[in-house]
Amino acid sequence: MNILQIIFSIEKGGTETYLYNLLDNPEEDVNYFVICDHxxxxxxxxxxxxxxxxxxxMRNVFDIVAARKVAKYCKENDIDIIQTHFLRENYISVLSKIFNPRVKIIWTTHLIAENNSIIKFFNRIFSKFVDRIVCVSKAVELSLIKExxxxxxxxxxxxxxxxxxFKPLGDGFIRDELNIEKDTLVLTTISRxxxxxxxxxxxxxxxxxxxxxxxxxxxxxxxxxxxxxxREKVKEYDLENHVIFLGYREDIPEILAATDIYISPSENEAISFSIIEALSCGVPVVATEVGGVPEIFExxxxxxxxxxxxxxxFAKVIVELYNNNQQLNSFKSNCRDMVIKNFSQISMLEKTHNLYYDLIKG
Incomplete structure (x- = not known):
């Protein structure tokens, strides 16, 4: 079975993490191919x-030249399924069926988008030509149904x-690296x-x-x-002694090992890899009640x-947890088990591979 993943480019975000999960764990009879714009x-x-x-x-959502190239690539590599990750790639893949109608298409939706009426109209049209739409949360599903x-x-x-x-580690070296004392409350946020x-x-x-x-x-x-x-806002509020900018880091489990409470302050979130990673490391989370985030807490x-x-x-909740070790420890004891039962990579991969097989058989 040959699966083509089409994504605009490989950056540092949740969609890329989703793709890495697939590529790192293929089934024996699954071969992956990837197309990027740049x-x-x-x-x-x-x-x-x-x-x-x-x-x-892929110059625009209706790039018929790119669609023809995708169809040619699929024929040359005997692609069974195209899995797309954003609007542009999805439209182009649907258009490619004009030249290669046998290919199946999975449109994977990672975002809750505030689409205008024109995009909503074309989404309704193009969705009729995809074989399955995968949503990363029920909130994403609901947003599409509303369209x-x-x-x-x-x-x-x-x-x-x-x-x-992503598992609990000892306190490690992060507090030493950053000269943070053991009795200091550490809050962490990981995102662009x-x-x-x-x-x-x-x-x-x-x-x-x-x-x-x-x-x-x-x-x-x-x-x-x-x-x-x-950074300017941190200076404006005189928070330089409290806020540490770490930049892009690969040692996330070690950073989470030094964290007391993970903070997710998002205004919009389909669902959050970072929240799930923190919970898998045994770190309780304070998060905004937006998008698909409540589905994690349910x-x-x-x-x-x-x-x-x-x-x-925000401040009241942090203070309450800071002063209530019993409550904080109760959250900690639940975090990892909840992730293993509901948000494990194994479960996600099993359901995705089963979808591939169902589409091929269908």
Whole structure:
């Protein structure tokens, strides 16, 4: 079985993590191929995982030239299924069926998008020509149904994490590296610096928190276009002694081992790999009640949900957990088991591979 993954480029985000999970764990009879529009910032990672990587320009959602090239590539490599990850690649793949109607298409939706009426209209049309739509959460599924897309074509497969890699470790060396004392409360956020990730709200919440707790550090892990703006906001609120910018890091389990509470301040989130990774490492989470995030918390008592933008509630919840070790430890004891039961990589892969087999047999 030959599966073609089409993604615009390989960057540093959840969609790429999803793709790595597939490429690192193929079934014996599954061969993967990848098409990208260009080499992204993490292109080397895809080359290390897949020997069949092609660069193919995709200029717009209706690029018929690209569609013809995709069809030709599929015929030459005997591709059975195309799995797409964003709107552009999905439309182009559907158009490629004009030239290669035998190929099956899976449209994987990783985002809850605020689409305009034109995109909603074309989504309804193009969805009729895909064989299955995979949503990473029920919230994503609901957003598509509201656009008028038939639920019969939709299947929810939750993101899963490698629980053998993301697991509780000793305190390790991160606190030593950053000169953080053992009795200091450590809060961590891991995501790109983009507006929807809620960093502005996080800084406002931390500014409120310092009124009640003097001894805390917030580790901000990631890169992105809004980092400069957030650095200025940290200075504006005189939080330089509390906030540490770590940039892009690969040693996430070690950072989480030094973390007391993981913070997810997002304004919009389909579902979060970072939250699930933190929980798999035994770290309780305080997260905004947005998108598919509540679906994680419905599976077990692993933390606290707060309204996005409510800095007072943010500070109050952190203070309550800081002063209530019994509650915090209760959350910790539930985190990892909940992930293993509901958000493991093994479960995600099994459901995805079964989908491949069902489409081929069908």
């Amino acid at each position: 080499e992204g910032t993490n292109h080397e990672k895809i080359l290390n995982r897949c020997s069949n990587v092609e660069i193919m320009k 008028g897309i038939s639920p019969d074509r939709i299947q929810v497969i939750y993101n899963g994490v490698d629980t053998d890699y 610096f983009r507006k929807e990730k809620g960093y502005s709200f996080l800084i406002e919440g931390l500014n409120e928190l310092k009124k009640y707790i003097a001894n805390f550090k917030a580790l901000l892990v990631g890169e992105g276009e809004d980092q400069g703006f957030i 599976k077990g008592h692993v933390g606290v949900l707060i309204p996005f933008g409510d800095k007072d509630r």
